Amino acid sequence: MKTDSSWRRPPGASGPARDPELDEKILRSAIELLAEGGFPALSMDKAAARAGVGKATVYRRWRSRVELAADALDRAAVAAGHRAVRIGPGRLRQELIDTLMQVEQCTSAPHNELVATLLATARHQPEIFALVRERYVDTMHRLVGEVLAHAVERGDLPPPPPSEESDGKCAIEISAAVALLIHWQLVRDGEALTEDHVISVVDRILLPLVSRSGQDRM
CATH class of the missing domain: 1.10.357.10 (Tetracycline Repressor, domain 2)
Structure with missing residues (x-):
């Protein structure tokens, strides 16, 4: 499952340009909820409330809690951006x-x-x-x-x-x-x-x- 939420809105959505700082706040809230109770603990309402934003603000960025969870995992660097280590022969x-x-x-x-x-x-x-x-x-x-x-x-x-x-x-x-x-x-x-x-x-x-x-x- 691939997502690319950066500067993306769901089809038909409109409004001001995305604010990276606001994105970060929402993703941090989603990460906290996931750490506290896993996927059942995450909802768009809870992420919005914890981030101190309206639910519509979250939905303008992510269409579902699955997409929000995916980007939260990437933000938490659960395994994103890692590379196989290469040192050399015999190592x-x-x-x-x-x-x-x-x-x-x-x-x-x-x-x-x-x-x-x-x-x-x-x-x-x-x-x-x-x-x-x-x-x-x-x-x-x-x-x-x-x-x-x-x-x-x-x-x-x-x-x-x-x-x-x-x-x-x-x-x-x-x-x-x-x-x-x-x-x-x-x-x-x-x-x-x-x-x-x-x-x-x-x-x-x-x-x-x-x-x-x-x-x-x-």
């Missing part, structure tokens, strides 16, 4: 750690709370599930896949068999690591995801799996 471990730390933002308590709440509510909300999957889960898969693909290019890992090339490099291994990171945020009774958790997943799950699968293919 695959650190590249994986740095890439996952970049997405997880483990030093940011608000980020951890927002992600944990959204993951918990996404299981019962198909609309937010699609957003979280696209903005967060799929991004982790893509970035880790890019790190591993670069490692293959420079010879740090053997190439995957043809049957896996269409789905990305080491797709099953990536899914295992990503699933464990999500598990931490869903069922660990509010325990914050830390750098130590990311390092543990890389050292004990991801690297052993990609190394073993590489040996199996040789």
Whole structure:
């Protein structure tokens, strides 16, 4: 699901030019509501009230709470704008750690709370599930896949068999690591995801799996 709300009005809407500061205030309010109660806690009325604006002001910018939630996730940088880390030959471990730390933002308590709440509510909300999957889960898969693909290019890992090339490099291994990171945020009774958790997943799950699968293919 893609949105591009910047300087956009719903069809037929008119009025003064968009005010970026007002946009920011509304998005901050939406982020707070999402962090407090997930998607069920977000509504156009509540976002308007918390931002101190009229509901019409919100609707001139976003046609639905799904669009508002999508842009709020981008504004919160849940996974937006991140890049796969490239350091160099022999540094695959650190590249994986740095890439996952970049997405997880483990030093940011608000980020951890927002992600944990959204993951918990996404299981019962198909609309937010699609957003979280696209903005967060799929991004982790893509970035880790890019790190591993670069490692293959420079010879740090053997190439995957043809049957896996269409789905990305080491797709099953990536899914295992990503699933464990999500598990931490869903069922660990509010325990914050830390750098130590990311390092543990890389050292004990991801690297052993990609190394073993590489040996199996040789």
